[in-house]
Amino acid sequence: MKEIPSPPEKPALPFPLEEEGGGKSAEPCILVIFGATGDLTARKLFPALYNLMKEGQLPQHFAVVGFARKEKSHEQFRSEMFEAISTFSRTKPIENYVWDSFKENIFYHSSQFDEDMGYKSLKTFLDELDRKLKTKGNRIYYFASQPSFFPVIVEKLKTHQLLYDTHITKEKWSRVIIEKPFGHDYPSAQNLQQFILKHLSENQLFRIDHYLGKETVQNILIFRFANSLFEAFWNNHYIDHVQITVAEDLGIGRRGAFWEEAGLVRDVVQNHMMQLLSLVTMEPPTSLAPDAIRDEKVKILQAIRPFDIKNLKNVAIRGQYGPGFIAGEKVIGYREEAHVSPTSNVETFAAFELNIDNWRWANVPFYLRAGKRLPKRATEIAIIFKEVPSILFSKKGTKIDKNVLTLRIQPNEGIALKINCKVPGPQSPIQPVKMDFSYSSFFGFSPPEAYERLILDAILNDSTLFARGDEVLTSWKLFTPLLNEWEEKREEAFPNYAAGTFGPPAADALLQSKGRAWKLV
Amino acid sequence: MTDNLQIINIERALKGLSEEERGKNRAHASLFTLILYSQKGERDLYFRKSIDAVISKFPCRLILVTREKNGENYLRSSVSSTAISSSLFCEKISIDVGGEFDERVPSLILPHLLPDLPVYMIWSDVPEPKNPLIRYAKRVIIDPEISPHFQKCAKILLDFECQIPCEIGDLSWSSLRGWRKIISETFREEEWTEYLAETREITLTYLSSKECQIPFPEVRALYLQAFFATSLNWQFVHSESIDGTLTLTYENQKGKKIIVRLVRNYESLPLPIGRVLSLELFSDFREGHFLFKRNREKRQIFLTISDKDRCLLPFYIPLIGAKEGEEIIEELFYPTQKAPYLKILKLLSQIPR
Numbered sequence: 001m002k003e004i005p006s007p008p009e010k011p012a013l014p015f016p017l018e019e020e021g022g023g024k025s026a027e028p029c030i031l032v033i034f035g036a037t038g039d040l041t042a043r044k045l046f047p048a049l050y051n052l053m054k055e056g057q058l059p060q061h062f063a064v065v066g067f068a069r070k071e072k073s074h075e076q077f078r079s080e081m082f083e084a085i086s087t088f089s090r091t092k093p094i095e096n097y098v099w100d101s102f103k104e105n106i107f108y109h110s111s112q113f114d115e116d117m118g119y120k121s122l123k124t125f126l127d128e129l130d131r132k133l134k135t136k137g138n139r140i141y142y143f144a145s146q147p148s149f150f151p152v153i154v155e156k157l158k159t160h161q162l163l164y165d166t167h168i169t170k171e172k173w174s175r176v177i178i179e180k181p182f183g184h185d186y187p188s189a190q191n192l193q194q195f196i197l198k199h200l201s202e203n204q205l206f207r208i209d210h211y212l213g214k215e216t217v218q219n220i221l222i223f224r225f226a227n228s229l230f231e232a233f234w235n236n237h238y239i240d241h242v243q244i245t246v247a248e249d250l251g252i253g254r255r256g257a258f259w260e261e262a263g264l265v266r267d268v269v270q271n272h273m274m275q276l277l278s279l280v281t282m283e284p285p286t287s288l289a290p291d292a293i294r295d296e297k298v299k300i301l302q303a304i305r306p307f308d309i310k311n312l313k314n315v316a317i318r319g320q321y322g323p324g325f326i327a328g329e330k331v332i333g334y335r336e337e338a339h340v341s342p343t344s345n346v347e348t349f350a351a352f353e354l355n356i357d358n359w360r361w362a363n364v365p366f367y368l369r370a371g372k373r374l375p376k377r378a379t380e381i382a383i384i385f386k387e388v389p390s391i392l393f394s395k396k397g398t399k400i401d402k403n404v405l406t407l408r409i410q411p412n413e414g415i416a417l418k419i420n421c422k423v424p425g426p427q428s429p430i431q432p433v434k435m436d437f438s439y440s441s442f443f444g445f446s447p448p449e450a451y452e453r454l455i456l457d458a459i460l461n462d463s464t465l466f467a468r469g470d471e472v473l474t475s476w477k478l479f480t481p482l483l484n485e486w487e488e489k490r491e492e493a494f495p496n497y498a499a500g501t502f503g504p505p506a507a508d509a510l511l512q513s514k515g516r517a518w519k520l521v
Numbered sequence: 522m523t524d525n526l527q528i529i530n531i532e533r534a535l536k537g538l539s540e541e542e543r544g545k546n547r548a549h550a551s552l553f554t555l556i557l558y559s560q561k562g563e564r565d566l567y568f569r570k571s572i573d574a575v576i577s578k579f580p581c582r583l584i585l586v587t588r589e590k591n592g593e594n595y596l597r598s599s600v601s602s603t604a605i606s607s608s609l610f611c612e613k614i615s616i617d618v619g620g621e622f623d624e625r626v627p628s629l630i631l632p633h634l635l636p637d638l639p640v641y642m643i644w645s646d647v648p649e650p651k652n653p654l655i656r657y658a659k660r661v662i663i664d665p666e667i668s669p670h671f672q673k674c675a676k677i678l679l680d681f682e683c684q685i686p687c688e689i690g691d692l693s694w695s696s697l698r699g700w701r702k703i704i705s706e707t708f709r710e711e712e713w714t715e716y717l718a719e720t721r722e723i724t725l726t727y728l729s730s731k732e733c734q735i736p737f738p739e740v741r742a743l744y745l746q747a748f749f750a751t752s753l754n755w756q757f758v759h760s761e762s763i764d765g766t767l768t769l770t771y772e773n774q775k776g777k778k779i780i781v782r783l784v785r786n787y788e789s790l791p792l793p794i795g796r797v798l799s800l801e802l803f804s805d806f807r808e809g810h811f812l813f814k815r816n817r818e819k820r821q822i823f824l825t826i827s828d829k830d831r832c833l834l835p836f837y838i839p840l841i842g843a844k845e846g847e848e849i850i851e852e853l854f855y856p857t858q859k860a861p862y863l864k865i866l867k868l869l870s871q872i873p874r
Contacts, residue, residue, distance in 0.1 A: 431553075
């Protein structure tokens with residue numbers, strides 16, 4: 001009798017009680033936040049940690065240590081973070097049973113960022129926490145301070161053996177999460193990269209771009225590669241052009257000093273928008289391993305045609321908002337904002353035409369625009385398809401709208417497809433209609449905030465949603481010549497758009513010259 | 522915020538509405554955004570009624586802007602929902618504005634234009650090409666009846682047409698679609714073509730009122746006679762107005778004079794002011810007489826045709842486009858043909874008032 005072959009052996013689970021399909025368990029660790037008294041910690045990091053704790057995602061053995069220059073006690077810090085969570089958490093009210101256990105693992109350590117004693121005492125404190133809380137020496141250092149402190153913090157961490165050499169130390173790990181901006185331009189980003197890599201390896205470094213933590217951004221890859229329908233026409237045979245918009249109705253608030261140094265391209269375009277662009281345009285990765293995905297992202301960024309600086313005005317528009325009205329209320333112009341020079345040359349709006357020189361995207365222009373004090377807050381990617389041949393419906397000047405697939409990143413997260421339809425009746429006028437998927441209508445719960453996902457991934461050592469060094473440098477390489485040119489040549493027309501409008505007329509002309517128009521967001 | 526600025530968070534209010542309607546098992550429906558700019562008063566009320574008729578067939582996001590140009594500055598906004606059926610609703614954003622606060626209105630509206638779907642504007646006021654919302658509109662639909670000086674309005678519309686990138690519609694012109702269709706089909710018959718060519722006189726009677734709120738009720742009558750004039754290539758010679766009757770003199774291509782009279786009728790009828798009540802055409806060919814008379818109660822035209830030798834049995838023809846809101850639907854989905862309309866505007870801009 002023929003032997004029935006036995007089923008293939010499943011690979012052994014790493015731990016006897018680890019359930020199949022249960023996902024990786026987070027390892028015990030301590031999270032140290034540098035810049036713990038800043039806005040980011042209060043508005044984003046602690047609310048994220050609270051919600052991770054609430055959902056049972058944090059490791060059982062876990063602690064958070066806030067590190068900042070101000071003197072305060074553990075209790076004071078805990079109280080402040082309670083207020084922050086109460087205000088900014090996406091889930092309310094705050095559950096006492098969660099907070100009561102969470103707060104026991106929140107600590108505070110004060111020191112100047114360049115003080116050796118501060119790091120010595122930090123090490124002692126963390127080692128003590130390891131003994132008490134069994135966090136095994138695993139560390140995550142979150143750099144939420146001003147970027148100028150990053151180098152000194154890294155150096156001090158390494159000097160005081162708070163950062164481990166991965167070639168030597170195997171039984172415990174240390175990682176660094178670093179917030180944008182990563183450098184100010186290509187040379188500074190390169191220097192920072194080289195400096196940091198002297199003290200730790202690339203796989204210990206997690207560069208946050210919080211857009212990658214958004215559910216809707218993660219959905220771009222699912223949408224593209226988990227639906228066979230779309231890949232067939234995701235190319236220059238069917239797509240006319242792509243528009244990516246990051247619109248904000250807010251002004252710069254109290255961040256005048258930051259804005260005068262940074263500007264919109266550094267704040268939003270070089271990082272967030274390039275992430276969106278790369279996810280929409282990349283080739284399918286060979287696997288879901290972090291580097292497989294990031295390899296494809298780098299490839300596509302490298303394929304973007306560099307700016308022709310001599311003809312920059314044809315492909316790059318900058319703007320600065322003047323006084324206007326937002327939702328009926330009068331608002332001041334950029335140059336009247338606090339800590340902004342009355343003759344500032346900084347852009348609060350930018351629009352570009354980018355071209356990707358590869359087989360998939362040749363001759364498909366990508367129009368990017370971003371700005372402050374636009375009429376509404378909206379981030380979206382719009383894929384505009386080619387026109388139908390004007391054979392059937394061209395009589396009497398009937399204009400058929402192009403199909404548009406819109407990925408709404410925020411707000412009103414969802415996906416919409418514009419198609420053309422016949423209006424009921426004896427004649428045949430054609431009316432565009434929208435097929436609309438809205439997250440909030442289909443998924444009843446509020447999705448996790450970006451930082452929840454990102455912090456958890458860093459704990460799990462999954463770097464898929466973090467920018468790799470070469471990604472960041474490639475993006476800086478593209479924009480640095482433009483930034484230099486804009487810094488050198490003042491824009492005499494500033495301010496050139498009123499707050500509450502969609503940017504300067506030149507941004508419209510960028511598309512109109514090619515017979516296109518920005519779509520309403 | 523001062524007392525004169527009562528602006529709600531429209532986005533939040535719309536979300537709240539949506540949740541409330543979801544609780545009633547109604548889904549949101551919108552085919553387009555329709556913005557109505559009108560002056561506070563009777564006209565505004567008339568439009569609101571017409572628009573309800575539009576929404577019941579074609580759900581849309583409605584943005585109603587009611588303006589009071591003179592007087593104190595104020596700006597108020599509110600949102601509400603309209604149930605289209607047991608399972609659908611659409612949204613209405615109402616903005617009341619007075620005085621100089623008018624300039625703030627686009628900033629209230631712009632964030633709430635529905636993306637990817639057409640934007641239509643109905644302008645029940647003298648057209649303002651510089652309004653920042655116009656560039657987002659697929660079509661701007663004018664309401665010429667509200668203009669006090671039609672010659673000026675026609676010139677503004679001609680300039681408007683050159684200045685704005687979108688299409689222009691005209692409610693008064695589209696409301697005459699039924700009349701034009703009937704007239705065109707009547708005279709298309711070979712039997713009547715020569716009568717038309719030998720037209721001697723046309724008398725148009727339109728409904729007016731001594732307490733008329735609309736400054737320009739004769740616009741439809743003017744359009745209808747211009748339809749004849751431009752289609753048949755008559756040249757305008759001169760006009761005069763005596764006791765409220767406007768008399769226009771044309772010359773046809775053979776040099777023959779044609780008299781057109783626009784006569785007011787002050788009867789109290791269940792019809793909106795400005796409606797054409799009758800059109801009488803007198804022809805030199807066989808003393809032809811055509812009378813197109815509107816039934817006062819029903820949407821019909823009563824047509825009698827006679828000449829020196831015969832009198833045909835009169836008959837009724839249904840008048841399309843006469844229902845409330847139909848002229849708006851007409852302009853949304855069956856837009857005005859540009860070339861003939863521009864010819865009419867050019868002619869009318871020559872007629873002094």
